[in-house]
Amino acid sequence: MLDLVxxxxxxxxxxxxxxxxxxxxxxxxxxPPLLPEEMNLVNPDAVRKIHxxxxxxxxxxxxxxxxxxxxxxxxxxxxAGETRKINRMAASLARKAAGGRALVAxxxxxxxxxxxxxxxxxxxxxxxxxxxxVQGLLDGGADFFLVETMIDLREAKAAxxxxxxxxxxxxxxxxxxxxxxxxxxxxTPPEVAMAWAAAVGASGxxxxxxxxxxxxVETVRRLRRAxxxxxxxxPNGGLPSQGAWLAPDPFAEACAGLAEAGATVIGGCCGTTPxxxxxxxxxxxxxxxxxxxxxPQTVLASRTRISLxxxxxxxxxxxxxxxxxxxxxxxxxxxxxxxxxxxxxxxxQAEAGxxxxxxxxxxxGQDRMELISAAVTAVEGAVNLPLSIDSEDPQILxxxxxxxxxxxxxxxxxxEPEVLERGLSAALKTGSAVVVLTMDSKxxxxxxxxxxxxxxxxxxxxxxxxLPRKMLFVDPLTLAAxxxxxxxxxxxxxxxxxxxxGTRSILGISNISFGLPKRSLINRTFLAMAMSCGLDxxxxxxxDEALMxxxxxxxxxxxxxxxxxxxxxxxxxxxxxxxPSHPLHAEPSFDMDLTEAILRGEKEAAISAGRAFLxxxxxxxxxxxxxxxxxxxxxxxxxECGDFFLPQLLASSEAxxxxxxxxEESLLAGGKTLETRGTVLxxxxxxxxxxxxxxxxxxVLKSRGYKVVDAGKDVPAERIxxxxxxxxxxLVGLSALMTTTVERMGEVISMGRARGMSCRxxxxxxxxxxxxxxxxxxxxxxxxxxxxxxxxxxxxAQGNGGE
Numbered sequence: 111m112l113d114l115v116x117x118x119x120x121x122x123x124x125x126x127x128x129x130x131x132x133x134x135x136x137x138x139x140x141x142p143p144l145l146p147e148e149m150n151l152v153n154p155d156a157v158r159k160i161h162x163x164x165x166x167x168x169x170x171x172x173x174x175x176x177x178x179x180x181x182x183x184x185x186x187x188x189x190a191g192e193t194r195k196i197n198r199m200a201a202s203l204a205r206k207a208a209g210g211r212a213l214v215a216x217x218x219x220x221x222x223x224x225x226x227x228x229x230x231x232x233x234x235x236x237x238x239x240x241x242x243x244v245q246g247l248l249d250g251g252a253d254f255f256l257v258e259t260m261i262d263l264r265e266a267k268a269a270x271x272x273x274x275x276x277x278x279x280x281x282x283x284x285x286x287x288x289x290x291x292x293x294x295x296x297x298t299p300p301e302v303a304m305a306w307a308a309a310v311g312a313s314g315x316x317x318x319x320x321x322x323x324x325x326x327v328e329t330v331r332r333l334r335r336a337x338x339x340x341x342x343x344x345p346n347g348g349l350p351s352q353g354a355w356l357a358p359d360p361f362a363e364a365c366a367g368l369a370e371a372g373a374t375v376i377g378g379c380c381g382t383t384p385x386x387x388x389x390x391x392x393x394x395x396x397x398x399x400x401x402x403x404x405x406p407q408t409v410l411a412s413r414t415r416i417s418l419x420x421x422x423x424x425x426x427x428x429x430x431x432x433x434x435x436x437x438x439x440x441x442x443x444x445x446x447x448x449x450x451x452x453x454x455x456x457x458x459q460a461e462a463g464x465x466x467x468x469x470x471x472x473x474x475g476q477d478r479m480e481l482i483s484a485a486v487t488a489v490e491g492a493v494n495l496p497l498s499i500d501s502e503d504p505q506i507l508x509x510x511x512x513x514x515x516x517x518x519x520x521x522x523x524x525x526e527p528e529v530l531e532r533g534l535s536a537a538l539k540t541g542s543a544v545v546v547l548t549m550d551s552k553x554x555x556x557x558x559x560x561x562x563x564x565x566x567x568x569x570x571x572x573x574x575x576x577l578p579r580k581m582l583f584v585d586p587l588t589l590a591a592x593x594x595x596x597x598x599x600x601x602x603x604x605x606x607x608x609x610x611x612g613t614r615s616i617l618g619i620s621n622i623s624f625g626l627p628k629r630s631l632i633n634r635t636f637l638a639m640a641m642s643c644g645l646d647x648x649x650x651x652x653x654d655e656a657l658m659x660x661x662x663x664x665x666x667x668x669x670x671x672x673x674x675x676x677x678x679x680x681x682x683x684x685x686x687x688x689x690p691s692h693p694l695h696a697e698p699s700f701d702m703d704l705t706e707a708i709l710r711g712e713k714e715a716a717i718s719a720g721r722a723f724l725x726x727x728x729x730x731x732x733x734x735x736x737x738x739x740x741x742x743x744x745x746x747x748x749x750e751c752g753d754f755f756l757p758q759l760l761a762s763s764e765a766x767x768x769x770x771x772x773x774e775e776s777l778l779a780g781g782k783t784l785e786t787r788g789t790v791l792x793x794x795x796x797x798x799x800x801x802x803x804x805x806x807x808x809x810v811l812k813s814r815g816y817k818v819v820d821a822g823k824d825v826p827a828e829r830i831x832x833x834x835x836x837x838x839x840x841l842v843g844l845s846a847l848m849t850t851t852v853e854r855m856g857e858v859i860s861m862g863r864a865r866g867m868s869c870r871x872x873x874x875x876x877x878x879x880x881x882x883x884x885x886x887x888x889x890x891x892x893x894x895x896x897x898x899x900x901x902x903x904x905x906x907a908q909g910n911g912g913e
Contacts, residue, residue, distance in 0.1 A: 129164060143796070158207050172207070197247045255283070283342055315342070320876070428498050428649040434473050471485055525546065538577045561587070586605060587601065616649065707719050711761025717768050788902070792808055794822070830844075855873055872902070
């Protein structure tokens with residue numbers, strides 16, 4: 111089996127990847143509605159010749175013509191059943207062309223649909239869509255997989271799970287498109303991408319598409335600083351917004367900056383040809399890649415941020431409050447599937463300083479798998495912290511961890527051989543860390559040495575299958591101090607010994623005070639003692655301010671808060687207090703105004719606030735104009751400055767839409783109708799199957815009071831114009847992602863103008879620019895959904911006599 115990391119290292123120079131496929135296929139005769147992947151069947155010689163041209167240009171890695179080869183993508187042409195065959199043929203063509211001169215990368219691109227909860231594609235449905243693609247690439251002889259152009263960490267994970275489910279152990283690399291404030295559209299920064307790729311077992315991590323080489327340099331630099339995996343960088347041949355692609359030599363010169371920043375593999379994406387790769391090969395000849403450095407800490411991650419543990423990092427606090435094992439409002443809310451309370455619990459813990467949120471679903475008589483899965487979705491939408499999946503069932507741990515976006519903590523498994531094996535294997539497969547309890551079928555050892563022996567056994571078992579010791583969080587177990595004088599001391603002795611084993615240590619701290627008065631006092635005193643023995647992480651109640659203050663002070667005294675910067679930031683200017691600012695068992699408050707509800711994406715709270723507004727005599731149109739639209743303006747500002755990303759934008763838009771529907775119902779009840787702000791028709795032009803951006807624009811426009819008619823994707827010009835007339839559209843929005851389909855936009859506009867249509871035309875999509883929009887006579891261009899909404903506001907206001 112190929113060891114890709116070693117193969118790249120032994121080259122001791124920048125390895126050249128090939129360039130774009132779509133433009134080359136068009137030159138070879140490909141035309142929509144045929145999919146590029148169908149060329150593998152109808153004109154295999156053309157595909158083979160493209161591979162050969164890149165090989166002659168100096169490429170040592172060539173990609174199969176399967177970017178859109180998933181079952182979901184191929185289903186648009188009724189070819190889902192041919193997925194394996196098409197991919198097998200593509201890999202075979204590349205394999206024969208390579209002839210041992212280069213490695214073949216099996217290209218796996220996005221499905222074109224957003225995975226739940228951002229969209230409607232279920233995670234396991236995404237996995238099932240990628241699986242026959244993976245199998246076909248394996249059949250055809252791919253050397254490794256290149257999962258590329260990913261904007262959603264969860265969809266990237268679905269592709270990786272398909273690769274692992276196929277069971278052949280072939281190496282894989284995952285590459286993302288970073289195009290907003292250094293993050294993917296869904297908010298993943300390079301640091302999370304590197305950490306996740308390493309945790310899930312990738313042989314490399316990359317950046318491709320979205321931008322040109324100069325704008326990719328900083329992303330490569332951040333990837334290189336974040337870890338040691340090889341970095342793949344293959345940008346577009348310039349920026350579409352600049353109106354033209356870079357010529358081969360300028361492209362190669364700009365890519366030299368990628369090598370300097372730390373890229374190991376460099377190639378080209380959209381707008382690049384064999385001539386670009388030939389120039390690149392000449393320019394980078396003899397340049398050695400910048401080596402990466404391993405990150406010694408353990409990394410847990412959400413979609414958007416990382417939490418570090420160990421190696422001098424501050425104590426990692428795992429918030430324990432989402433635990434319905436005891437009767438109370440939280441349990442009742444979870445049984446009723448009322449996720450607002452769960453989300454608020456997560457927010458309270460995040461605001462109080464938790465680094466990770468633990469989610470338990472152990473309610474008797476309830477489906478624990480379904481309960482934890484739904485709670486995970488709720489919490490992921492409320493906070494940006496990594497998650498801890500809390501169950502003693504390894505099957506639940508693996509099933510939930512498959513789809514969590516990021517690097518979760520699996521809490522927990524025992525040292526019983528079968529349970530331990532399943533838990534460690536689940537962590538390895540899903541890219542997770544795991545809590546190991548020092549107990550087996552004989553129970554909890556009575557001496558520290560016995561607990562340490564179990565910890566060492568677990569660490570060795572993990573290493574045997576490839577799970578690093580730092581991904582194990584060993585819990586030496588805390589028994590109630592009131593039940594035995596030796597209990598606390600045994601736990602502390604065990605903690606001291608764990609530092610030499612190389613795992614991380616974790617404790618559920620509240621067990622120590624069970625049955626004693628002033629439990630918070632016992633808990634925080636024991637925490638201080640445990641930190642002095644090297645405790646890395648604690649499962650505790652973050653709303654216990656005294657305990658959190660103890661942890662902050664302990665970090666300073668243990669040298670885990672350099673310069674006491676975190677401590678000073680927390681407490682400078684605050685009066686010290688021994689009384690918690692939060693009651694330790696406080697119930698979350700759900701009273702929030704409409705603006706806050708929309709900003710948080712809390713649909714139920716937004717509806718409640720809207721009803722309160724109307725109940726107090728507010729006018730339905732005032733609800734929209736004076737409350738919803740200003741809130742959406744703030745959402746737009748946060749999106750543009752990089753504080754919000756696609757998940758928050760979609761949640762806020764959905765909450766706003768719910769309030770707009772409420773206002774409409776109120777008007778209808780009074781015998782009136784809601785006047786829309788205008789009718790907008792949206793369509794992806796003929797030959798282009800990409801509609802993700804269009805769908806986001808539709809949601810944002812609907813939330814702002816527009817009637818939106820979605821004509822779909824791959825829509826011929828005639829059908830777009832017929833729909834615009836039929837729907838009396840005030841404005842037509844055209845979308846295209848592929849460079850080969852943007853000219854269809856000009857056809858739509860010229861035909862519309864020739865017919866004397868008065869509606870406005872605007873453009874959007876990665877392959878479109880403001881210069882191009884002006885060139886073909888469009889009324890405007892928008893680079894994202896928020897810009898599109900503001901452009902629509904401005905154009906329709908002008909049409910109605912506004913400024």
